[in-house]
Amino acid sequence: MHTTTVVIGAGHAGLAVSHYLSQRSIDHVVIERGEVANTWRTERWDSLRLLTPNWQSRLPGVAYDGDDPDGYMSMSEVIGFIDRYALTIDAPLQTNTRVTSVRPNRDGYEVVTDQGTWSSPTVVLATGGFNLAKIPSLADAVPQSVEMVTPIEYRRPGQLADGGVLVVGASASGIQIADEVHRSGRPVTLAVGEHVRLPRVYRGKDVMWWLDRTGILDERYDEVDDLVRARNLSSPQLVGTPERKTLDLNALTDNGIRLVGRLAGIADGRAQLSGSLRNKCNLADLKLGRLLDTFDEWAFEAGIDAEVDPPHRLAPTKVDPSPPLSIDLTSGEIATIIWATGFRPDYSWLHARVLDRKGQLRHEAGVVNHAPGLYRIGLNLLRRRKSSFIHGAEDDARDLTDHLIAHLGVGAPA
Amino acid sequence: MTTTDTPINNGVNVQALLDARAALIDAPEGAQFTWRAATEWVGGTHSRSEVQGFFGLGGEQSHRSTFSFDADHPEVFASEDNGATPVELVLVGLASCLTAGVAAVAQNREIQLRSVKATIEGNMDILGILGGDPEVRNGFNDIKVKYDIDADASPEEIQAIVAQSQKRSAVFDVITNPTNVTVEVN
Numbered sequence: 230m231h232t233t234t235v236v237i238g239a240g241h242a243g244l245a246v247s248h249y250l251s252q253r254s255i256d257h258v259v260i261e262r263g264e265v266a267n268t269w270r271t272e273r274w275d276s277l278r279l280l281t282p283n284w285q286s287r288l289p290g291v292a293y294d295g296d297d298p299d300g301y302m303s304m305s306e307v308i309g310f311i312d313r314y315a316l317t318i319d320a321p322l323q324t325n326t327r328v329t330s331v332r333p334n335r336d337g338y339e340v341v342t343d344q345g346t347w348s349s350p351t352v353v354l355a356t357g358g359f360n361l362a363k364i365p366s367l368a369d370a371v372p373q374s375v376e377m378v379t380p381i382e383y384r385r386p387g388q389l390a391d392g393g394v395l396v397v398g399a400s401a402s403g404i405q406i407a408d409e410v411h412r413s414g415r416p417v418t419l420a421v422g423e424h425v426r427l428p429r430v431y432r433g434k435d436v437m438w439w440l441d442r443t444g445i446l447d448e449r450y451d452e453v454d455d456l457v458r459a460r461n462l463s464s465p466q467l468v469g470t471p472e473r474k475t476l477d478l479n480a481l482t483d484n485g486i487r488l489v490g491r492l493a494g495i496a497d498g499r500a501q502l503s504g505s506l507r508n509k510c511n512l513a514d515l516k517l518g519r520l521l522d523t524f525d526e527w528a529f530e531a532g533i534d535a536e537v538d539p540p541h542r543l544a545p546t547k548v549d550p551s552p553p554l555s556i557d558l559t560s561g562e563i564a565t566i567i568w569a570t571g572f573r574p575d576y577s578w579l580h581a582r583v584l585d586r587k588g589q590l591r592h593e594a595g596v597v598n599h600a601p602g603l604y605r606i607g608l609n610l611l612r613r614r615k616s617s618f619i620h621g622a623e624d625d626a627r628d629l630t631d632h633l634i635a636h637l638g639v640g641a642p643a
Numbered sequence: 644m645t646t647t648d649t650p651i652n653n654g655v656n657v658q659a660l661l662d663a664r665a666a667l668i669d670a671p672e673g674a675q676f677t678w679r680a681a682t683e684w685v686g687g688t689h690s691r692s693e694v695q696g697f698f699g700l701g702g703e704q705s706h707r708s709t710f711s712f713d714a715d716h717p718e719v720f721a722s723e724d725n726g727a728t729p730v731e732l733v734l735v736g737l738a739s740c741l742t743a744g745v746a747a748v749a750q751n752r753e754i755q756l757r758s759v760k761a762t763i764e765g766n767m768d769i770l771g772i773l774g775g776d777p778e779v780r781n782g783f784n785d786i787k788v789k790y791d792i793d794a795d796a797s798p799e800e801i802q803a804i805v806a807q808s809q810k811r812s813a814v815f816d817v818i819t820n821p822t823n824v825t826v827e828v829n
Contacts, residue, residue, distance in 0.1 A: 423810075505819045511806050
């Protein structure tokens with residue numbers, strides 16, 4: 230089969246690309262291994278809600294029109310939202326079709342699936358950034374008596390064995406899972422490395438409002454100080470709850486969760502914990518302070534100080550003066566380890582010389598290096614700070630579609 | 644934050660470091676370094692270590708001269724006190740590493756330093772090394788570093804420099820995280 234563009238993945242990013250391709254009358258197909266919004270359907274825990282408020286859930290041509298703009302979508306609401314979007318834009322979908330290989334051919338690219346083979350001059354990879362859980366190699370040394378779970382497999386506390394749980398990683402996934410597992414009666418220890426602390430609400434406004442209004446989310450990849458670092462930053466310590474609660478490390482400590490240093494090694498059945506906990510918390514507190522300074526300066530300059538609550542600062546993160554430096558994993562104290570140590574994309578089906586030595590795609594803002602006609606969307610800070618958010622797909626999809634059309638030579642970029 | 648026109652100069656060539664980082668990302672084999680020291684027993688608890696060559700950037704490198712370090716135990720341990728104790732040398736390593744980091748980070752952030760002073764303390768229960776209590780570890784119970792820094796910067800900026808220096812410090816990492824150590828006899 231031949232088409233002009235094969236879009237792989239019918240999540241919000243792939244559909245946003247489809248919208249612009251259709252608008253520009255580019256013949257294309259959107260291939261999806263499962264159903265629309267597949268990852269949201271099959272790889273998320275039950276209680277998860279978006280980190281972004283509803284007013285921010287918008288895709289090209291469609292804005293949130295419900296009655297709770299400040300709420301956070303549950304997974305079923307996200308699936309419904311993306312499903313409706315696919316219908317609205319009448320995306321040329323080919324669902325339940327798994328891509329097994331993408332490789333260059335004379336035409337551009339050959340896309341092999343379990344439902345046939347496409348050939349097209351252009352391919353857009355919209356396959357998500359969270360396909361595989363990153364598990365550190367030290368997991369190999371975990372005693373067999375301890376069960377291991379990743380956030381992709383985790384659904385609810387009830388699936389875990391009774392007993393203590395070591396959650397490794399203090400990103401959004403780590404803190405959310407730690408919180409609900411601890412409330413289920415399984416005492417949680419949280420191993421904390423570098424992390425990003427954010428309040429849910431600041432001066433009466435959602436932190437996403439501040440990040441949006443101050444222009445931080447629109448900051449471009451080529452304006453960011455240290456792009457490698459920024460792209461690899463863990464997700465912020467946020468949760469979307471109806472009460473808009475802040476779930477930082479202090480909130481977890483107050484609920485009885487024990488904080489320990491980064492998991493640095495496992496030897497003789499003992500988890501070895503870094504002595505750097507205080508500095509990691511200090512770094513996050515200082516960084517948060519600078520961010521709030523930025524918000525306050527912006528509010529003053531924008532003349533909206535009177536429209537929002539007065540400025541305040543969050544209490545420093547409470548750190549035990551001498552947190553434990555090791556935990557015996559053979560004592561039965563820890564029944565389960567949850568690896569909230571990040572995710573990575575799966576490119577096992579991508580047979581082109583486009584990956585670096587770490588297995589990451591080499592690309593310039595979504596335009597894959599040395600692979601004309603191959604594009605990527607939906608990665609952290611792909612083109613802008615908002616790239617990994619649902620509303621971030623709009624600008625990225627439009628820019629990449631412009632580039633793609635220029636590459637095809639069928640019209641100048643709009 | 645400075646109000647003068649004098650360029651910030653803490654004596655650290657940050658541009659060279661940034662250039663090296665960019666080059667080594669593309670040629671990661673050059674980033675593999677081996678650091679060395681050679682130690683000889685002098686007598687009693689006194690030893691002398693020399694540091695001269697190291698490996699890095701794909702080849703053998705050497706210091707401008709050979710550096711020598713005496714280590715011994717103090718008189719309260721019935722020794723001759725011909726040098727700092729090895730654990731004090733560890734503290735020296737940590738404070739030196741963090742202080743170099745403070746200068747580099749400040750340079751990178753265009754903050755002029757006027758003075759940087761650190762005092763460092765490591766608390767230890769020596770019943771551990773004496774074998775007097777199996778519950779007590781040999782090493783430090785904790786280490787405390789205190790900085791006095793005079794710079795053209797706000798207290799928060801100075802805090803951030805010190806925090807960033809810890810984040811990028813090799814010795815801080817060596818001390819706070821486990822390392823596999825192999826000791827062989829030829």
